[in-house]
Amino acid sequence: MLGKTQEWLANQAKITPAVVIGLESAKRKLPDNHALSQVKGVLEANGLELLEAAEARGEGVRWKEPTNKTWVDCLRHGRAMLGISLDEMAARSGVGKYAIARLERGNQKRLPEQSAERLRDVLFENGVVILPEDRSHGAGVCMRPKLRQLPPL
Structure with missing residues (x-):
């Protein structure tokens, strides 16, 4: 939604592009909670809100x-x-x-x-x-x- 690349997100979140690709993969098993937290912080700092599942x-x-x-x-x-x-x-x-x-x-x-x-x-x-x-x-x-x-x- 931000119109940015995976590389941009990785750089901003201080993780590798491979980690971003892994987080986006539907085949991932257990994501790295630290990486998820970093990505969430970048997205929220840029005006997005991640919505948790609700009823x-x-x-x-x-x-x-x-x-x-x-x-x-x-x-x-x-x-x-x-x-x-x-x-x-x-x-x-x-x-x-x-x-x-x-x-x-x-x-x-x-x-x-x-x-x-x-x-x-x-x-x-x-x-x-x-x-x-x-x-x-x-x-x-x-x-x-x-x-x-x-x-x-």
């Missing part, structure tokens, strides 16, 4: 304060949470990958609302919720809360 929502990230960003500005971040490529998002949504890339970059004179809403719906169907900006917090993304499974009949 109403899963883990996520949002801007601590309003930034005048819209929910459309968070589409790329939602896709990143799922770890899916532009090609995969295009296949799932029916929206062309170049149209998705333009939407994610925000260089549109007129927002193609139907395409943006379809992308938001695909994110939601796959477990990601776009958090709109409100008076006290900026926009962001989070995972949907885990639905309670009903026991089999």
Whole structure:
């Protein structure tokens, strides 16, 4: 969300880029708590708020304060949470990958609302919720809360 590289984050957190890559990997086993603390500190110092899972929502990230960003500005971040490529998002949504890339970059004179809403719906169907900006917090993304499974009949 900050638009920075892994190398930048590693440098700011005083850890190696390999540690950042490991922290971001879905295959990691037990993360280094010191490294996590360092990364969290850098993100928070740069205006982000990490959200812990709660009953109403899963883990996520949002801007601590309003930034005048819209929910459309968070589409790329939602896709990143799922770890899916532009090609995969295009296949799932029916929206062309170049149209998705333009939407994610925000260089549109007129927002193609139907395409943006379809992308938001695909994110939601796959477990990601776009958090709109409100008076006290900026926009962001989070995972949907885990639905309670009903026991089999």
